[in-house]
Amino acid sequence: MEGSTLTRPQPGTDSARAAPSPGERGDGLAKIVFALLCVGFAIGFFVFPTYPVYDSYYSLLWGRDLLHGNPLVFDGFRYPTEHPLGIAAGAILQLFGSWGDRLWVAMILAAFLVLVAGVYRLGRIAATPLVGAVAAALLLTRFDYPFLAARGYIDIPYMALVVWAATLEATRSRRGVPVLILLALAGMLRPEAWFLSAMYWVWVSWKATWRQRFVFAAIAASGPLVWASTDFLVTGDPLFSQHYTSLSAEDLGRQRPLSQLPSAIPGFFKDLVKLPVFAAAGLGALLGIVISPRRMLMPIALLLAGVVTFLAIGVAGASVIERYLAVPALALMVLAAVTVAGWTMLSKSWVRTVWMVAAAVIVLAGVAYQATHLNLSRFDNELRFRGQAHTDLTSVLKDPRVQAGLRCGPLTGPNHKIVPDSRWIADLGDGKVWARAQSYRDPDSKYTLPLQTKGVAIVVTSRFAIFKHAWTDAADDARIQVPPPGFKRVKTSRFYAAYVRC
Structure with missing residues (x-):
């Protein structure tokens, strides 16, 4: 009716x-x-x-x-x-x-x-x-x-x-x-x-x-x-x-x-x-x-x-x-x-x-x-993190020592999470940025890569950021948060640290 x-x-x-x-x-x-x-x-x-x-x-x-x-x-x-x-x-x-x-x-x-x-x-x-x-x-x-x-x-x-x-x-x-x-x-x-x-x-x-x-x-x-x-x-x-x-x-x-x-x-x-x-x-x-x-x-x-x-x-x-x-x-x-x-x-x-x-x-x-x-603070923290993390990653990638390291080899992050952000900020093409998680996968996988020897390695430092951009998949090896051997830290921010080896 x-x-x-x-x-x-x-x-x-x-x-x-x-x-x-x-x-x-x-x-x-x-x-x-x-x-x-x-x-x-x-x-x-x-x-x-x-x-x-x-x-x-x-x-x-x-x-x-x-x-x-x-x-x-x-x-x-x-x-x-x-x-x-x-x-x-x-x-x-x-x-x-x-x-x-x-x-x-x-x-x-x-x-x-x-x-x-x-x-x-x-x-x-x-x-x-x-x-x-x-x-x-x-x-x-x-x-x-x-x-x-x-x-x-x-x-x-x-x-x-x-x-x-x-x-x-x-x-x-x-x-x-x-x-x-x-x-x-x-x-x-x-x-x-x-x-x-x-x-x-x-x-x-x-x-x-x-x-x-x-x-x-x-x-x-x-x-x-x-x-x-x-x-x-x-x-x-x-x-x-x-x-x-x-x-x-x-x-x-x-x-x-x-x-x-x-x-x-x-x-x-x-x-x-x-x-x-x-x-x-x-x-x-x-x-x-x-x-x-x-x-x-x-x-x-x-x-x-x-x-x-x-x-x-x-x-x-x-x-x-x-x-x-x-x-x-x-x-x-x-x-x-x-x-x-x-x-x-x-x-x-x-x-x-x-x-x-x-x-x-x-x-x-x-x-x-x-x-x-x-709990509005949760939303405030989440939203502010999005901006702060981007600003921090930009400051790290734009550092002259990091820029010099990029001329020596690829850029890596712990896993896949910050790969596209890094590619966008640093203006890098496909294959120039990859995840260290790829080095600890099944060796028969087509996505497995050898351990990085030169270039720039980004490590996530903040506890809050780690669970957002590093340890997000239980299948990932814990070593993804460790810089490759021989890399030296050249730049840090609130959420990230950059290690370089040339």
Whole structure:
């Protein structure tokens, strides 16, 4: 049963022309809050100068190679899987020189704001402006998401593209080309979008002409075709990413058999949105279906489609980690928002009043709990470390004695963690920087290298940094934190020390 939010003036009257509707007032307030949010993020960008995460730095490095005409190398020791659209963005950011990595973070933060707006819009279309606002607030307070943005994860623009594709479809059913274009772009960032494009193609083609079906199919196929073409041009194998990702997932212990995937999903959701929101989402789905089943179709469809794609990539042998459920978790936030603010979907009645009071009590209790249990110092330490570590590594690598050592041999770090950062800062090509962990691997592995004899060796010195950039894998030998024989220390900082031998 559909319920109106408030009684509206009759069309044609003066009051109807003068008084904005509740939805218009809600949207107006949302725009003001969003503008303030943008200002807050801009301030945070300068207060906490973070830098791209490991995977994103490789997109910048591959973009640099592409722009300079150097051969791209996708196969290396614990290299991440490439993302074609990420490489294209990395190539464009090379035009800004050494500012490219900071601008990458700015780009991802902007994508996160677009994602927040998309979640608000999806909740507003599915229910009311207040439901959309609560869903957006839940996204902002699930700190894993803004933390991904602050570290420049490519998952953020992927989620923004998918959510806005869902929002466009929710606005007008079988919208077609615009939705497919967004999903195609998303499919150049993460392969899960290929399944979403395929499912949407089936839906939108059901009542389309044959010409439209052909156009829809061409757009839907562009994501995997661009990815396969990139793999083929660089490696000669159009399925390189699938093969390489499966091997990497096995090496890192991130694969799970099909029998374990269903049981892993609830736990991952609880980690992403936390247990109260997860429980509220289940109740919100029931309430939304009772009040307005048609308007709940898109959040529920997004949830189910996201779970199906997660299962598909797990079956394909890719890594099974919680952030690959981040998109369906966004749908859970919208459904949880229905539990909190779904009373705005009802006409005035005692049911609406009781629901509103109960929701207010729950919100106040939740805010009080978070205020007494939230440890903001952890986030402050994590964010500041990102900037300080980059500054320290830069000061070490720019030291004249270290620069002289780089002319004698390669640069090494304990393991793979600081390899891309070092390559970016020192402007070094592929093969010029490697991990000492490669010297203590299975001698039959194609990634095993002899122990370094000349060049520069970076050792991580701070206890906090060691667990971030050195001892991150139980399989690594403890000797990776020891400089090779004959190397002398020439430069130290808070987190790193450089040893040189020529």
